[in-house]
Amino acid sequence: MKHCFLSIFLIYISLFFFLLSCTQSKVNTTDFDAAMETTDSLMIYSPKKTIRILDSLKLHYSDISEEQEALLLFKKGEVYYVNDLYLEAIQEHQKAYTLFSKQKDNYNKTRSLITLSAANLRFENVEKSQEYALEALHEATLLSDKRLLAKANNLLFQLHFTLEDYSKALDYIQKAEKIFTDEKDTVSALAIKSNIAAVYLKQKNNQKALAVYKESLHLGKNINAPQTIVKILNNIGFTYIEVKEYAFAIQFFESAIDLNKNIDAINAAPYKGLGYVYFLNNDFKKAITNYNAALVIYKQNKNLPEQIEILDKLITLTIQEKNPQNALMYQAERDQLQVALQTIEKERLLHFSTIKYKAKEKEIALQYEQQTNKKNRWLFGSLLLILTLLLFLLGSYLYITKLKAANKASQLEQSLLRVQMNPHFIFNTLAAIQNITLENSPIKASNYIAKFSKLIRQNFDYVQKEEITLEQEINMISNYIETQQFRFQYSFQYVLTLSQNCNSQSIKVPPMLLQPFVENAIEYGLKEKKEDGLLEINIDKEGNQLCFEIKDNGIGRSNEAKQYKKNGVLHATEIFIERLKLRKKSEEETFQIIDLYDLENQPVGTKIVFKIYIK
Template sequence: MMIRHKSLWQLGFCILFLVFFTACGYQDTVRPSIEKRLAVLDSTRLTQPEESLFELDSLLQNNQDLSDLERALLLFNKGEALYLNDKYPEAFNTHLEGYTLFVELKDKYNQGRSLITLSGAALHMGDIETSQKYALQALELAQLIGDKRMEGKAYNQLFKLHFGLKDYDKALAYVQLTDSLYSQEADTTSIISIKSNKASVYLKLKEYNKALASYSEAMTLSQTKRDPKTLVSVLNNIGYTYMEAKEYESAEKFLRGAITLNKNIKAINAAPYKGLGNLFLLKAEKDSAKVNFNKALSIYKATKNTKEEIDVRDKLIALSIMSGDYTKALNHQIVRDSLRKDLNKLEKDRLLNFANVNYEVKRKETEIKHQKEINRRNTWLLISTVTLFILLLIITAFYSYNTRLRAANRASKLEQRLLRVQMNPHFIFNTLAAIQNITLEGNPIKSSNYIAKFSKLIRQNFDYVRKESIPLDKEIEMISNYIETQQLRFNKAFTYSVAMEGIDDPSGIQVPPMLLQPFVENAIEYGLKEKKEGGELRLKIERNRNELSFVISDNGVGRSAKAKDEKITEELHATSIFKERLKMRKKGEEKTFVIKDLYDKDNKPAGTKVFFKLKI
């Protein structure tokens, strides 16, 4: 019954949990419609950046019922789209707003993802200290939640940071850690990038053989993956490595290989042409250098890559001066200065925009915090009201079931007491001793029969004590088995009979198990045991409509005399247990229970009779 008590507590807590979930769950769920849009935007933010940003802004501004998690995920995706399109200040502020929400939601996985992009954006803006802080926080979170992929990304971010600071030893250490984490992954693109990063460090350290070895691994993976764009980048890098090692023939071969592959896949890529321009410049082949620099320049102009265009024009200025073409050098100088001026202005505008966006973010943060405070108070009010209601329900349920639980608990204890009474150790030892004597007398068949009866009796006791009721014929079978086992102990010094009246089918009548055995045992132990012969034990069961009458009588020495000799208590007779069992049925049957002492014509004790009724 203690299990039922515990189950009720569990039920109450489950209900309470469901209420909490209903009251607050909207704060951290994502609706299928939003989830579907995020999945589509994730695949289009690179190919259609403007459209993706427009839709993300629309979702953020036109949905007032967004949950905190939905808003945070939308901000994360917007920040990623801005970052991938080189809008680093806007990406930084957007990610910072999303990160704040993830912290409140205790979503450590998305906190880590946001921190990595925040670190990258800060690095692009030249804020080294902030970049390092966020990268280390992401690393700590990744290790805390055991996300190896995120840990690798954090190490990779630290690599970029130290590589930019020209701290190549630390950069190498971090990229090797990244490599060790990703070596077991199936993400070939990331592994190629890591191998290339490692090669870049070796190149800066002038360890050309190691750099070429890492680039070769990247090239093999690119060929296996059949990714021509990545392979072009790797070939170009190998060309630059050979150039640094002053192996110009090999450098030219790989750079031309990159150009050929670009043509095959119809890709526009200026890097190999710029590489060849630098190569020919080193070899003092000015015309070839100029041709390749001009090809690179036309591509950079078309793709509006201002920084690279400035760098190439610097080289063309030098070549024009070397060739004595000062007019050409001046033209390149004018264009380059104009580009530099525009680039500086763009950088200033970007910083100004960053400040404006930062101010706007702070303002929105204040508004959101205020609204959240209002929502929080309303939520706690709702939770308190519902919790009080649930507690009242639980108290009412406990009150309603309290009587039943106590009764069930008493029944459990009664079962244990009943089993102890039924399986009296004295009876068991005496029975086993009697079976041993039969065995020693050389009668194995008889002893085997009694062992079978005794084992069946024990099994019946254990089986029936756990049941609320059993068929009447099973009760009679068990009590007969018990009496016959007792007859063995006393060498059949008494006989017994079982009579039934008004009962056509005893198997169809249910009665509480083991009701009769305590009184049969008393009759034998305290009445018939003292008689050497002529003892009689009678059991009579009579049905009268919906009642069963039970009479257990014997012609032994009588209960009163034996009680005086041995001070037998009511508890020893199991009478109290019997009455409690009847009381628990709540049918008033305990009131019919009578124990009557029998006397002969000389008024001497002549046995005992037990009477009670059961309602069926």
């Protein structure tokens, strides 16, 4: 009997702990789900706190399942993505994607693919973004999930819109539109229609863009989304400017302003649009009033590019109004903002390069760790394994060498950017523009401001690219020469000759090839000539080589100009040669600097020749 009671007692104890463990597991799951829901409202406003909560979940529950771990990684990736931390988002979603694939959770795997594609696109990794987007489209098709299909099509639209392939972009966004229309998702349908209109605008089909915007306006009246309506009204206003129907443009901009006042919203776009319309109609007082209203809002938002654009207009308008004091005030403010914007842009480029380098560094560190583990694990393995390991080491060495070369190329790009945008050139050009402004030539000053701004944008855009078209290179160097002509009061002319066998739209070249030598020709040769200066640029194609010749009739190079290095700073010519060496095609051997002399052995200019291989 005693043993019987003992056995029953043990059974009850076992049953109690079993039920307790089941209850604890259930509580854990409930707490886990509740914590995950909490992060939805925190991820935008408090990303660091959200990450801490997600990390603590994994530490708190020792028996967390693989499914829960995958959801944690997915959520962390989303937090990083909405807060513009794209590298971290990619890393977390790659882990989540692996776990979802292992669990055959195709729905969540497709969601990870969509964010991976979007993050890589923001990270300017276009090829990887396309790879993920196409896989997401394939998976969404197999799942027959309309919402995922719409998102995948919308991603492919963004990708092709970025690549300026507007025909394919329109095809994908129209597929997404049909899905959202079928699902009766009005908010998403409005966003889709705005994207469609944006494509039509890029294709210069303004009437179709207007029609789509008006459809959006009609559709938006059925939902309570005033801020969306404001955006549509602004878009319609700017489109009417494109088709030169200014009265309608004013009507829609004023409607946007009234709606903003009703919802206590602050939006500079309609004021900017009105300023531009009145500027085009020569109503300078109203233009100044509206531009100033837009400027106040852009200052609150700390939007430097928009402030600079508005100040450019205000400078021109105040000169037209014969108010030089205000014009100088706006010019001084604009110059300060331009310098600040250049500093920010340089820091952004350097930060972008650093992030990429750190990503590669982490990847190499991980590969090295895996390699070391394999070596320790299979220390007494077979000869075949040793041979495999040696081959892997060789591959890692080649990879590291390639990375060092890429890092060197990145450093050369930064050096090239510093040489291109040297402060003397910038401030001298700005001073020249200021002089023209003070001479009461507003249109001329405005044109040169636009040309100079375009030159700066081209420099920042092209320095990041490995190759650009020959047409882009020619446009940029022409813009640079014309800026220099203005600076030196047209004391020299230039002739650019392109051989008929050169298709400038298809031929690809490294960016900023010609600028260092054009600058040298002007600064060391043509600068001292007060008249009859001539700069010649000849481009020809011989087989698979592109031949360049830069020639000037200046005073010839001084001894100082013939030195590659000056005060320990890398000279633009040496940077150019290093860039050619990185291409590993022996193109640097074709580079020559030829000093030109007349019959009396007096210097009459300089000629630069070099060749590069093209595909």
